[in-house]
Amino acid sequence: MTFISVDREKCNQDGICSSECPARIIVMDPKDGYPIPTSDFKDYCIKCGHCVSVCPTDALRLEWLVPEKCPAMKKEMAVTPEQAEQFLCGRRSIRTFKEKKVPKDILEKLLQVACSAPSAKNQQPWHWIVIQDAAEVRKIAGMVIDAMRMVIQADPQTAMTMGFQRAVASWDQGYDRICRGAPHLIVAHADKNWVFGPEDTALALSLLDLYATSLGLGACWAGYVYKTVNAYPPLVEALGLPVDHLAFGAMMIGYPKFKYRRIPMRNRPRVAWHPSRPLEN
Numbered sequence: 001m002t003f004i005s006v007d008r009e010k011c012n013q014d015g016i017c018s019s020e021c022p023a024r025i026i027v028m029d030p031k032d033g034y035p036i037p038t039s040d041f042k043d044y045c046i047k048c049g050h051c052v053s054v055c056p057t058d059a060l061r062l063e064w065l066v067p068e069k070c071p072a073m074k075k076e077m078a079v080t081p082e083q084a085e086q087f088l089c090g091r092r093s094i095r096t097f098k099e100k101k102v103p104k105d106i107l108e109k110l111l112q113v114a115c116s117a118p119s120a121k122n123q124q125p126w127h128w129i130v131i132q133d134a135a136e137v138r139k140i141a142g143m144v145i146d147a148m149r150m151v152i153q154a155d156p157q158t159a160m161t162m163g164f165q166r167a168v169a170s171w172d173q174g175y176d177r178i179c180r181g182a183p184h185l186i187v188a189h190a191d192k193n194w195v196f197g198p199e200d201t202a203l204a205l206s207l208l209d210l211y212a213t214s215l216g217l218g219a220c221w222a223g224y225v226y227k228t229v230n231a232y233p234p235l236v237e238a239l240g241l242p243v244d245h246l247a248f249g250a251m252m253i254g255y256p257k258f259k260y261r262r263i264p265m266r267n268r269p270r271v272a273w274h275p276s277r278p279l280e281n
């Protein structure tokens with residue numbers, strides 16, 4: 001079985017595919033200098049596609065990935081550092097939404113971009129539950145409130161630390177602190193035994209958050225939701241969460257009612273530089 005194929009007319013034998021392979025399973029054949037898979041290629045390939053997408057001459061193909069399937073990076077679309085800084089630092093958690101649905105194709109696009117996040121071993125372990133309707137989101141928020149009421153009864157001190165009493169009091173006064181009246185809620189879940197589940201899903205949601213901002217949408221982590229889901233079977237059932245999965249993140253999505261005009265201050269990096277003295281040349 002040939003796992004990689006090389007177009008010898010195009011390959012310039014630069015060895016970039018071999019250098020960039022994270023699993024080190026592409027080597028340059030000492031006989032003729034063209035890339036070949038190692039004998040354990042199949043066991044260790046993480047299907048990241050780096051070898052195909054880094055090749056400057058489109059010479060390398062995998063059984064499952066060809067260069068033509070990988071969109072070309074366009075130089076003219078590169079963001080400047082100034083644009084990136086304003087965009088990244090200007091992103092805000094949005095908590096006041098217009099009463100307007102986000103079209104399904106846009107929600108789909110959000111998820112597609114989210115799925116290009118880094119993930120440990122390129123496992124891409126995330127699954128998604130999308131609540132498409134404000135009334136349904138409110139129902140989920142109400143169930144979180146039900147669970148909070150139970151914790152307040154059983155363990156008022158822990159409930160206090162988590163801010164449950166305030167959330168419940170707000171709910172009883174007609175304000176939803178759980179999902180903030182968002183028209184949509186996206187829950188990210190993954191196999192409960194995948195050790196990098198929390199990191200992988202958080203990274204995907206972070207890309208989703210940023211991409212939503214670029215589309216003029218607003219997003220906010222729904223921490224109370226996903227922390228409650230895993231401990232409250234009625235919510236597991238209502239969301240249809242598979243039994244062997246855990247919810248690792250949730251995000252409210254909608255159109256922001258207000259525009260942020262400035263970037264608020266954040267703490268400066270708390271950093272220890274090692275070595276602490278400047279290196280001698």
Ligand SMILES: Cc1cc2nc3c(=O)[nH]c(=O)nc-3n(C[C@H](O)[C@H](O)[C@H](O)COP(=O)(O)O)c2cc1C
Binds near residue numbers: 177
């Ligand atoms: C893991 C996590 C959980 C969060 N949960 C909530 C939440 O349940 N409700 C909420 O209004 N904001 C929630 N947030 C948003 C934070 O409060 C917000 O990121 C922080 O105040 C900084 O504001 P910024 O995102 O606009 O910079 C959460 C953020 C993170 C990262």
